Amino acid sequence: MHNKKRGNLGEQRACQLLQSQAIRIVERNFRTPRGEIDIIARDEDTWVFIEVKFRQDADFAEVLSQISHAQLARIKTAARYYLLNKRIAEHLCHIRFDVITVTVEPEHIEWFKDAF
Numbered sequence: 199m200h201n202k203k204r205g206n207l208g209e210q211r212a213c214q215l216l217q218s219q220a221i222r223i224v225e226r227n228f229r230t231p232r233g234e235i236d237i238i239a240r241d242e243d244t245w246v247f248i249e250v251k252f253r254q255d256a257d258f259a260e261v262l263s264q265i266s267h268a269q270l271a272r273i274k275t276a277a278r279y280y281l282l283n284k285r286i287a288e289h290l291c292h293i294r295f296d297v298i299t300v301t302v303e304p305e306h307i308e309w310f311k312d313a314f
Contacts, residue, residue, distance in 0.1 A: 208252025209236055212298040215307055221246065230279045233272030237298075238280060244292040247277040249313075252300045262297065262310070270295075270314050 213223050216239055225238040237248040249265065273295065281288045297313040300306075 208300040209250050211252075211300050211307055212237060212248065212250045212309075215298065215309060216248075225280075228276065228280055230276045232279070233269075233276035235273060235276050235280065241294070244294050245277075245281070245286070246294045246296055247273060247280075248296045248298055249273055250298050250300065254302050262299065262313075265297065265314075 209226060213226070216223060216237070222240045223237060224240055226236065228235045228238055235247050236250040237246075239246040239248060249269075251262070251264065277293065277295070278288060281291070281293075294312050295314050297310045299308050299310070
């Protein structure tokens with residue numbers, strides 16, 4: 199399976215988990231010149247920016263450790279860009295950054311709220 203297809207599968211599973219918890223998906227694969235956000239969602243009055251990590255077979259600690267400080271900075275910059283473009287005052291809204299890890303072997307999904 200190609201990386202893009204695997205990534206889409208991981209994001210689809212993440213969206214299913216979020217929706218089962220009454221989280222509203224607002225946008226997927228939001229791209230800016232400086233970064234991408236896999237999923238943008240609303241958890242009641244909180245904007246949630248979600249990074250999805252999908253692996254065929256991996257230890258979750260290993261998957262989480264693969265998120266670099268530079269990648270975290272790009273996600274935060276992309277989130278600011280999104281809020282600015284939607285004319286949402288960053289300092290007046292609640293924001294959260296989550297990570298969802300998905301593996302196939304063994305099949306497992308885990309949601310880390312407020313991960314960074």
